[in-house]
Amino acid sequence: xxxxxxxxxxxxxxxxxxxxxPVLTSGxxxxxxxxxxxxxxxxTLVFGQAQDAVTLDPADxxxxxxxxxxxxxxxxxxxFAANGTQVEPGLAESWKVSSDELVWTFKLRRGVRFHDGTxxxxxxxxxxxxxxxDKKHPYHHGVFEYAEFTLExxxxxxxxxxxxxxxxxKASNAPFLAMLAMFSNAVSSPAAIRKYGKDYxxxxxxxxxxxxxxxxxxxxxxxxxxxDYWAGRPCVDRLIIRGIPDNTxxxxxxxxxxxxxxxxxxxxxxxxxxxxxxLVLFTGPGLNVGYLAMNVEKEPFNDVRVRxxxxxxVNKPVLVRAFYxxxxxxxxxxxxxxxxxxxxxxxxxxxxxEKAKQLLAEAGYPNGITTELWWPNRARPYLTQPxxxxxxxxxxxxxxxxxxxxxxxxxxxxxxxxxxxxxxxAILGWTGDNGDPDNFLYVLLDADNAKKGTASNIAFYKxxxxxxxxxxxxxxxxxxxxxxxxxxxxxxxxxxxPWVPLVHAGRVAAxxxxxxxxxxxxxxxxxxxxxxxxx
Amino acid sequence: MTRYVGRRxxxxxxxxxxxxxxxxxxxxxxPGDPVLIxxxxxxxxxAVEQLRAxxxxxxxxxxxxxxxxxxxLRGDLGRSIQNNERVTVELATRFPATIELSLAAMLIAxxxxxxxxxxxxxxxxxxxxxxxxxxxxxxxxxxxxxxxxMLILLFAALLGWxxxxxxxxxxxxxxxxxxxxILDAMVTRNWTALGNALxxxxxxxxxxxxxxxAIVARMTRSSLLEVLRQDYVRTARAKGxxxxxxxxxxxxxxxxxxxxxVIGLNVGSLLSGAILTETxxxxxxxxxxxxxxxxxxxYPIVQGTVFVIALVFVAVNLLVDVSYAYLDPRIRYG
Numbered sequence: 001x002x003x004x005x006x007x008x009x010x011x012x013x014x015x016x017x018x019x020x021x022p023v024l025t026s027g028x029x030x031x032x033x034x035x036x037x038x039x040x041x042x043x044t045l046v047f048g049q050a051q052d053a054v055t056l057d058p059a060d061x062x063x064x065x066x067x068x069x070x071x072x073x074x075x076x077x078x079x080f081a082a083n084g085t086q087v088e089p090g091l092a093e094s095w096k097v098s099s100d101e102l103v104w105t106f107k108l109r110r111g112v113r114f115h116d117g118t119x120x121x122x123x124x125x126x127x128x129x130x131x132x133x134d135k136k137h138p139y140h141h142g143v144f145e146y147a148e149f150t151l152e153x154x155x156x157x158x159x160x161x162x163x164x165x166x167x168x169x170k171a172s173n174a175p176f177l178a179m180l181a182m183f184s185n186a187v188s189s190p191a192a193i194r195k196y197g198k199d200y201x202x203x204x205x206x207x208x209x210x211x212x213x214x215x216x217x218x219x220x221x222x223x224x225x226x227x228d229y230w231a232g233r234p235c236v237d238r239l240i241i242r243g244i245p246d247n248t249x250x251x252x253x254x255x256x257x258x259x260x261x262x263x264x265x266x267x268x269x270x271x272x273x274x275x276x277x278x279l280v281l282f283t284g285p286g287l288n289v290g291y292l293a294m295n296v297e298k299e300p301f302n303d304v305r306v307r308x309x310x311x312x313x314v315n316k317p318v319l320v321r322a323f324y325x326x327x328x329x330x331x332x333x334x335x336x337x338x339x340x341x342x343x344x345x346x347x348x349x350x351x352x353x354e355k356a357k358q359l360l361a362e363a364g365y366p367n368g369i370t371t372e373l374w375w376p377n378r379a380r381p382y383l384t385q386p387x388x389x390x391x392x393x394x395x396x397x398x399x400x401x402x403x404x405x406x407x408x409x410x411x412x413x414x415x416x417x418x419x420x421x422x423x424x425x426a427i428l429g430w431t432g433d434n435g436d437p438d439n440f441l442y443v444l445l446d447a448d449n450a451k452k453g454t455a456s457n458i459a460f461y462k463x464x465x466x467x468x469x470x471x472x473x474x475x476x477x478x479x480x481x482x483x484x485x486x487x488x489x490x491x492x493x494x495x496x497x498p499w500v501p502l503v504h505a506g507r508v509a510a511x512x513x514x515x516x517x518x519x520x521x522x523x524x525x526x527x528x529x530x531x532x533x534x535x
Numbered sequence: 536m537t538r539y540v541g542r543r544x545x546x547x548x549x550x551x552x553x554x555x556x557x558x559x560x561x562x563x564x565x566p567g568d569p570v571l572i573x574x575x576x577x578x579x580x581x582a583v584e585q586l587r588a589x590x591x592x593x594x595x596x597x598x599x600x601x602x603x604x605x606x607x608l609r610g611d612l613g614r615s616i617q618n619n620e621r622v623t624v625e626l627a628t629r630f631p632a633t634i635e636l637s638l639a640a641m642l643i644a645x646x647x648x649x650x651x652x653x654x655x656x657x658x659x660x661x662x663x664x665x666x667x668x669x670x671x672x673x674x675x676x677x678x679x680x681x682x683x684x685m686l687i688l689l690f691a692a693l694l695g696w697x698x699x700x701x702x703x704x705x706x707x708x709x710x711x712x713x714x715x716x717i718l719d720a721m722v723t724r725n726w727t728a729l730g731n732a733l734x735x736x737x738x739x740x741x742x743x744x745x746x747x748x749a750i751v752a753r754m755t756r757s758s759l760l761e762v763l764r765q766d767y768v769r770t771a772r773a774k775g776x777x778x779x780x781x782x783x784x785x786x787x788x789x790x791x792x793x794x795x796x797v798i799g800l801n802v803g804s805l806l807s808g809a810i811l812t813e814t815x816x817x818x819x820x821x822x823x824x825x826x827x828x829x830x831x832x833x834y835p836i837v838q839g840t841v842f843v844i845a846l847v848f849v850a851v852n853l854l855v856d857v858s859y860a861y862l863d864p865r866i867r868y869g
Contacts, residue, residue: 046705051827052819054617054618055617055618055619057618060618060619141619142619143570143590143616145570148585198614198619199619201618201619201620202620216705216819217620217625217628217629217819218629218819218820218823218824219701219702219817219819220701220705222705240705242701242705242817243817244700244701244817245814245815245817245823246680246684246700246814246815246817248684249684249687249699249700249815249816249817252687252688252691252692252699253699253700255692256691256692256695256699258698258699258700409566410567410830411567411572411830412565412566412567412568412571412572412830412831412832413565413566413567415567415571415572416566416567416568416571417566419571454583454584
């Protein structure tokens with residue numbers, strides 16, 4: 001049921017490159033955020049997504065549908081820029097770091113109030129974080145999945161005076177600031193949490209541009225403009241976020257004007273939207289990777305020649321054209337080129353089935369190999385049409401002498417089995433959380449994450465050389481040094497070939513022409529703060 | 536009769552217990568882990584382990600079941616793993632949506648189905664008989680999601696007669712008492728909301744009614760044809776009763792027993808059909824609740840919902856059996 005939302009980075013330096021890339025748009029698309037004042041104030045904006053929110057408590061959210069809600073009603077101490085993943089001041093107007101990079105002190109913006117009228121002060125921030133981290137906290141009501149991940153490096157959090165908050169880390173951690181900007185670290189009103197207890201998820205109270213009004217579960221959430229928002233009021237008076245599960249019905253609603261912006265368009269519907277004069281199809285580069293992982297602990301994939309043979313058998317441009325309507329690009333590295341540190345000098349394995357056969361013969365398989373290709377039976381941002389893509393891969397591999405039987409399971413079972421290493425080859429992918437290379441390379445390919453049962457490195461690839469590079473990169477915040485380390489890391493991965501990196505899918509959004517100043521954020525979170533509607 | 540109902544009620548206890556046990560075991564033995572699914576690709580090993588412990592998912596199965604059972608007996612169905620909502624609250628808001636939809640569909644299916652069946656039987660082998668039975672077969676074989684989309688395309692998108700999706704416009708205010716919008720609107724004399732709710736109900740109810748409608752029509756026809764051939768009907772005709780009176784008064788009552796059985800049994804197919812219908816029409820009912828919960832391995836929600844659905848089944852079956860006795864005095868229960 002959960003659509004994992006894509007979280008995508010778009011550093012300024014690559015925008016130029018993207019303009020050259022075939023970015024298909026129609027109507028009046030926005031290629032960058034333009035934070036001018038509203039062209040018109042007022043009206044109701046209705047956004048239709050494939051599912052209603054699961055929870056409105058940002059700290060306890062795990063799915064993109066909930067996050068699209070909470071991100072419009074809450075603020076974080078630091079936030080991502082409107083058009084990328086650079087981190088900028090949010091509720092904290094400035095911050096200082098100690099020379100050993102262990103102590104971070106944030107100075108809060110003055111005069112900010114929660115929607116319930118209580119003031120945002122240092123104690124409130126401390127409370128909001130403590131309830132996530134401290135399992136004995138009286139208001140630790142929830143699972144708080146993302147706290148484990150985003151606040152892993154935090155040793156303690158404390159209020160210093162009325163308007164400063166101090167975070168002490170266990171070890172220096174370069175991605176810390178980006179983690180703080182993530183949705184789960186939004187600040188909630190302690191008064192509201194105390195008032196509603198376990199039902200706080202139905203009574204979200206933040207400081208954000210939109211105030212919560214009503215939630216009809218599995219249907220819609222209503223918000224009104226927070227006219228006292230610290231950064232100025234949002235343009236529309238009301239925001240409605242509806243859940244409409246069927247893709248066709250959601251599109252019909254938008255064509256009829258029942259909703260003005262929709263999420264998750266079917267690739268086969270792109271042409272229909274482009275033809276409609278009332279609609280705009282936005283497309284831009286994505287922050288994800290779809291890949292085929294080979295289980296290097298299993299024969300024959302313990303032999304690098306076999307893994308390279310698989311790489312030579314896959315024709316990626318064909319996949320992108322056929323199943324992504326051309327919106328996306330073939331991958332050669334485990335992370336997308338939209339992230340800093342991308343190594344464009346890595347030379348992709350060329351499509352050459354003959355070479356694949358030859359490599360297999362050298363490895364002792366003159367008649368090719370027989371194996372299984374696992375595929376997830378659920379569309380993902382990086383895998384738009386899973387079954388068709390798996391079937392196409394099966395045919396391509398066969399030409400290189402790799403006869404693969406297709407195997408699939410329901411999503412939950414699939415994840416569980418893949419993490420347990422039961423597959424020989426499996427298709428999976430990743431969407432970035434915060435725009436840091438660490439968020440791709442360390443999570444997906446480091447030996448630390450290759451423990452059977454819980455692995456996120458489902459190639460079970462364990463390289464000492466790579467581990468050394470990735471840990472060094474975590475321990476320094478010098479961006480130039482980190483860039484050099486990550487570029488090297490991509491070389492190592494390319495040579496060992498534990499994956500076939502398949503594709504970086506583009507991001508797509510569709511909306512009615514009256515919608516102005518809407519920029520689908522690279523992290524795939526929908527922010528409506530500065531969106532306005534033309535009469 | 537009272538004794539009979541009492542005995543049937545006692546008999547339901549092991550059935551309901553069995554359902555609880557089976558659902559619990561199946562839910563917990565399905566591979567996949569709620570924490571892992573919630574975090575998807577993003578679950579770190581530490582997070583999965585720690586959160587499992589926190590959710591007490593590591594209890595041995597019998598222990599976990601006994602804990603669950605003791606809570607259920609106290610009327611506590613637990614809280615959702617996904618968002619902490621009480622299962623009872625979740626059901627109280629969702630079930631009414633499905634009940635409203637299913638009742639409307641059942642009403643359409645029964646009225647239209649019985650009428651069609653009777654007309655087809657009375658005019659056996661006429662063009663109406665042939666056409667209606669063909670349409671019924673068609674309705675029975677048609678995929679619900681396809682029909683739903685077609686109805687939306689024609690009557691909502693093209694002609695604009697009905698809303699495309701949803702249960703109520705977000706602009707319409709309604710006081711939520713029972714969460715049955717139609718009832719709530721009538722009780723509070725909110726005619727705008729009543730009109731809006733009915734307007735939203737038409738297309739999904741028609742969609743959901745097709746399969747039971749087809750079954751009811753065919754069953755009525757065949758059952759009535761059989762009865763019409765019996766001696767007492769001939770006798771009734773022989774003593775000069777009008778044909779319409781023979782059919783409605785004498786034949787239909789006896790022909791209705793299998794029809795009522797079918798209607799009762801179809802409550803089940805309505806609930807499963809409701810899952811698809813609810814998805815197409817973005818209808819916030821229990822079908823979508825349980826499907827979403829299964830995919831998320833939200834055990835408390837799955838268990839609670841199936842438990843309540845089982846109760847509904849038991850109640851409907853009881854009602855069907857009781858109505859036999861009412862319709863046919865020869866049926867006596869010991």
